[in-house]
Amino acid sequence: MFSSLQQLEERLRASGYIADSITTTTVFLSTRLHKTLLLEGPAGSGKTQLAYAVADAANTTVERLQCYEGINEEKAIGKFDESLQRLCVELRAKSGDVDWASVRTELHSQDFFNAGPLMRALLCEKPCVLLVDELDKVDQAFEAMLLELLSEWRLSIPKLGTVEARSIPFVVLTSNEERRIGDPLRRRSFYLRVEHPTAEREAEIVALRTPDSSPEFHAGLAGLAKALRGWSLEKAPSVSEILDLADALKILGHDQVTPELRDVLLPLMAKTEADRKKLLLRDGFASLIYDAQQYTREALRSAA
Ligand SMILES: Nc1ncnc2c1ncn2[C@@H]1O[C@H](COP(=O)(O)OP(=O)(O)O)[C@@H](O)[C@H]1O
Numbered sequence: 222m223f224s225s226l227q228q229l230e231e232r233l234r235a236s237g238y239i240a241d242s243i244t245t246t247t248v249f250l251s252t253r254l255h256k257t258l259l260l261e262g263p264a265g266s267g268k269t270q271l272a273y274a275v276a277d278a279a280n281t282t283v284e285r286l287q288c289y290e291g292i293n294e295e296k297a298i299g300k301f302d303e304s305l306q307r308l309c310v311e312l313r314a315k316s317g318d319v320d321w322a323s324v325r326t327e328l329h330s331q332d333f334f335n336a337g338p339l340m341r342a343l344l345c346e347k348p349c350v351l352l353v354d355e356l357d358k359v360d361q362a363f364e365a366m367l368l369e370l371l372s373e374w375r376l377s378i379p380k381l382g383t384v385e386a387r388s389i390p391f392v393v394l395t396s397n398e399e400r401r402i403g404d405p406l407r408r409r410s411f412y413l414r415v416e417h418p419t420a421e422r423e424a425e426i427v428a429l430r431t432p433d434s435s436p437e438f439h440a441g442l443a444g445l446a447k448a449l450r451g452w453s454l455e456k457a458p459s460v461s462e463i464l465d466l467a468d469a470l471k472i473l474g475h476d477q478v479t480p481e482l483r484d485v486l487l488p489l490m491a492k493t494e495a496d497r498k499k500l501l502l503r504d505g506f507a508s509l510i511y512d513a514q515q516y517t518r519e520a521l522r523s524a525a
Pocket residue numbers: 237238239240263264265266267268269270271395426460461464
């Protein structure tokens with residue numbers, strides 16, 4: 222997919238994804254060695270986005286299987302389109318002389334099969350990115366089915382038969398760690414922790430979102446993010462929430478977070494009652510801003 226580490230790095234950045242060198246190297250090695258990439262870490266830290274950025278960088282498509290509790294194989298692999306089959310039978314019946322054996326074969330061909338993301342990934346002529354998103358939401362049986370697919374690259378469907386892969390996709394599994402992913406899947410994957418970014422990297426991410434603002438604005442938000450995450454909140458803000466905050470500040474016409482903005486910005490920064498109370502404590506917000514300023518200065522220094 223990529224000819225060099227440097228090429229991957231440049232293309233990820235061009236796709237709007239700021240990755241650290243461990244991430245870039247792990248992605249590069251996974252594509253080279255045809256390993257599955259398992260991304261684990263808090264929600265909103267950029268796992269899903271990384272899969273899209275890799276696809277964009279490789280100039281290919283994403284087949285995404287969004288997992289949820291109770292997801293079944295039909296959703297993931299696909300199923301026959303019964304109404305289309307019925308329509309076909311009715312039309313044939315009207316046309317008179319029918320060879321029912323061949324109609325039967327036709328009805329169980331790919332033409333009448335609504336392929337789900339797993340099947341579509343196998344049918345791609347050119348390797349795509351197969352994103353199995355939030356795999357921690359499925360049960361063990363589903364995980365076992367996936368494991369079989371990842372080792373054999375073929376799917377056996379009753380009546381349709383066995384479908385062999387036309388190309389081997391680059392597989393990205395993500396997990397928010399609600400349930401532990403089993404060891405067999407871990408064994409065949411490279412494991413990448415996707416944590417909240419460093420202040421310096423977060424400033425770059427904010428800069429991509431609000432390119433017209435100053436470096437001080439970008440670093441200011443990164444510093445605030447770091448301060449908030451050090452505040453032992455029940456729900457620490459993710460990158461995506463910091464980006465919301467950046468957008469909100471722009472809309473309100475401010476270029477930094479000041480103590481006076483506390484009440485207006487609280488709904489964007491504290492997402493549980495306990496966290497709200499914490500930031501509303503006397504001096505709570507002011508000392509948060511103080512911490513944020515320290516981190517901002519550090520981020521600006523290391524960027525210089
Ligand atoms: N490294 C990054 N570079 C650029 N944008 C990022 C990065 N990490 C997170 N984001 C932003 O945060 C948003 C949420 O990330 P997402 O991939 O949905 O998180 P996750 O899948 O881990 O819950 C993305 O849409 C993107 O705007």
